[in-house]
Amino acid sequence: MIECVPNFSEGRDRTVLEAIRAAAASTGARVVGLSADPEHNRAVLTLVGEAETVLEAAWAAACEAVARIDLRRHRGVHPRMGAVDVIPFVPLAGDSMARCVDLARRLGRRLGEELGLPVFLYEQAATRPERVNLAEIRRGQFEGLAAKLADPAWQPDFGPAAPHPTAGAVAVGARPPLIAFNVYLNTADVTVARRVARAVRGRDGGLAGVKALGLLLPETGLTQVSMNIVDVARTPLPAVLELVRREAARWGAAVLHTEVVGFLPRAAAYRAAEWALQLPGDLGAQVLEDAAGLPS
Amino acid sequence: MIECVPNFSEGRDRTVLEAIRAAAASTGARVVGLSADPEHNRAVLTLVGEAETVLEAAWAAACEAVARIDLRRHRGVHPRMGAVDVIPFVPLAGDSMARCVDLARRLGRRLGEELGLPVFLYEQAATRPERVNLAEIRRGQFEGLAAKLADPAWQPDFGPAAPHPTAGAVAVGARPPLIAFNVYLNTADVTVARRVARAVRGRDGGLAGVKALGLLLPETGLTQVSMNIVDVARTPLPAVLELVRREAARWGAAVLHTEVVGFLPRAAAYRAAEWALQLPGDLGAQVLEDAAGLPS
Numbered sequence: 001m002i003e004c005v006p007n008f009s010e011g012r013d014r015t016v017l018e019a020i021r022a023a024a025a026s027t028g029a030r031v032v033g034l035s036a037d038p039e040h041n042r043a044v045l046t047l048v049g050e051a052e053t054v055l056e057a058a059w060a061a062a063c064e065a066v067a068r069i070d071l072r073r074h075r076g077v078h079p080r081m082g083a084v085d086v087i088p089f090v091p092l093a094g095d096s097m098a099r100c101v102d103l104a105r106r107l108g109r110r111l112g113e114e115l116g117l118p119v120f121l122y123e124q125a126a127t128r129p130e131r132v133n134l135a136e137i138r139r140g141q142f143e144g145l146a147a148k149l150a151d152p153a154w155q156p157d158f159g160p161a162a163p164h165p166t167a168g169a170v171a172v173g174a175r176p177p178l179i180a181f182n183v184y185l186n187t188a189d190v191t192v193a194r195r196v197a198r199a200v201r202g203r204d205g206g207l208a209g210v211k212a213l214g215l216l217l218p219e220t221g222l223t224q225v226s227m228n229i230v231d232v233a234r235t236p237l238p239a240v241l242e243l244v245r246r247e248a249a250r251w252g253a254a255v256l257h258t259e260v261v262g263f264l265p266r267a268a269a270y271r272a273a274e275w276a277l278q279l280p281g282d283l284g285a286q287v288l289e290d291a292a293g294l295p296s
Numbered sequence: 297m298i299e300c301v302p303n304f305s306e307g308r309d310r311t312v313l314e315a316i317r318a319a320a321a322s323t324g325a326r327v328v329g330l331s332a333d334p335e336h337n338r339a340v341l342t343l344v345g346e347a348e349t350v351l352e353a354a355w356a357a358a359c360e361a362v363a364r365i366d367l368r369r370h371r372g373v374h375p376r377m378g379a380v381d382v383i384p385f386v387p388l389a390g391d392s393m394a395r396c397v398d399l400a401r402r403l404g405r406r407l408g409e410e411l412g413l414p415v416f417l418y419e420q421a422a423t424r425p426e427r428v429n430l431a432e433i434r435r436g437q438f439e440g441l442a443a444k445l446a447d448p449a450w451q452p453d454f455g456p457a458a459p460h461p462t463a464g465a466v467a468v469g470a471r472p473p474l475i476a477f478n479v480y481l482n483t484a485d486v487t488v489a490r491r492v493a494r495a496v497r498g499r500d501g502g503l504a505g506v507k508a509l510g511l512l513l514p515e516t517g518l519t520q521v522s523m524n525i526v527d528v529a530r531t532p533l534p535a536v537l538e539l540v541r542r543e544a545a546r547w548g549a550a551v552l553h554t555e556v557v558g559f560l561p562r563a564a565a566y567r568a569a570e571w572a573l574q575l576p577g578d579l580g581a582q583v584l585e586d587a588a589g590l591p592s
Contacts, residue, residue: 273534287559
């Protein structure tokens with residue numbers, strides 16, 4: 001089984017989102033969820049299924065997004081470079097990263113050749129080290145794409161060396177599961193959220209398995225520490241939240257609430273409970289439904 | 297499906313515990329676990345299966361315990377009155393409390409008539425209000441049983457009005473799922489554990505869904521707040537822990553670690569993570585394995 005979690009640069013127009021969902025579902029893949037965020041103006045589609053089915057579903061959804069989303073008119077607080085911005089393939093239990101790399105390369109070739117999108121392969125599918133990190137690929141965003149693609153170091157892995165006029169470019173990759181975890185702060189001062197993000201993310205000395213951005217949410221007048229937990233097994237979510245809470249408190253801000261965008265592995269929920277409850281053992285071994293093999 | 301969670305007054309002798317486990321397993325019931333605590337000198341067997349199978353397994357395990365455990369020589373920090381001390385039946389999803397009450401009464405009758413045990417029906421199976429609460433039935437423990445059974449108000453529901461010489465008496469009942477949750481404190485002063493227990497339990501003004509005892513653990517020189525979370529849906533485990541932590545801190549004590557004895561419902565693990573993570577929504581709806589119908 002393979003999971004695919006394409007991100008689209010539309011988080012407001014339900015007609016467009018339903019069209020993307022329907023295109024994916026028409027292939028027979030299981031659409032586990034579609035999570036849209038109006039302030040990010042972005043949506044995350046979660047697909048699960050057999051490899052070839054998921055590949056077709058990701059292709060169908062990407063075609064719909066390229067046909068319907070115009071980046072020239074897109075405003076949102078989350079960085080983005082394309083109508084279909086990023087398409088990661090994730091191996092689920094029993095499947096392999098190698099298969100996901102193969103899917104990413106096949107989908108990337110097709111997106112480049114048939115839709116005319118510049119395609120960057122990233123993470124485990126990357127063709128060079130400086131393209132492993134999605135943030136590096138996306139730096140400059142849609143508005144900076146033409147200049148970036150003119151740089152010989154940023155020739156795409158597939159497709160033309162010029163942005164698609166309305167759909168920009170896309171990153172396609174293979175990676176382990178991650179958790180998109182956002183923490184809302186009760187301050188409108190984005191410098192606080194940015195300082196907190198810097199303190200908690202591994203790149204700047206924080207938790208090794210955490211990527212983080214500080215964002216202003218203009219609609220609500222709040223700020224958000226928007227994180228990817230990329231080392232799910234070794235990064236307890238409540239430990240991340242505690243660090244965010246303490247760093248925010250340094251600047252007089254408090255945590256309003258949090259959110260998980262899309263889905264998280266069940267084991268991460270159990271690890272969170274273990275941490276919060278000071279349980280030394282494996283909570284999963286003590287969950288009745290798991291131990292007794294009962295239906296969920 | 298029915299769960300049955302008999303408690304036995306033996307937590308040290310592996311031969312006795314294995315005999316009890318084997319007796320239960322020989323009936324075809326699923327023995328999900330057997331959790332023994334040497335300081336409590338007590339063990340919890342968790343059985344799951346179809347109603348009649350679980351009934352036979354509980355009977356077989358009780359026979360083994362009555363044959364092998366001698367309460368006259370039993371020492372342990374947890375209150376107890378019988379070799380097989382308490383036998384609760386619990387309805388799992390799709391099954392009913394009425395069926396569990398019926399099982400409790402049938403097993404109680406058989407334990408009284410065939411093993412000569414005084415039997416008290418409790419909780420949903422109780423025959424009078426003062427026998428709903430297990431703590432009331434067990435008050436006086438094994439050593440006080442003869443006097444208690446001489447009181448007309450404490451005639452057993454089944455079996456003789458005198459203690460079994462080695463096996464005491466047994467409480468058999470039907471109840472919703474509960475979580476046995478113990479918190480270890482870094483103090484040898486049992487008055488601290490008792491004050492904390494009093495502050496957190498519903499009977500004395502604490503959390504309505506919590507029962508609690510403060511216990512001294514002589515082997516380790518620690519103390520324990522030993523709790524039953526009886527209103528699982530409305531009592532988040534991390535909230536219980538925070539209250540214990542704050543009450544213990546009043547007396548200068550801290551929480552070393554916690555334990556769940558036996559099993560807990562998966563939903564309780566998810567509720568714990570939600571509370572700890574300040575997630576306003578239903579985490580279960582965002583667990584990939586649940587949402588995508590993947591195997592556990």
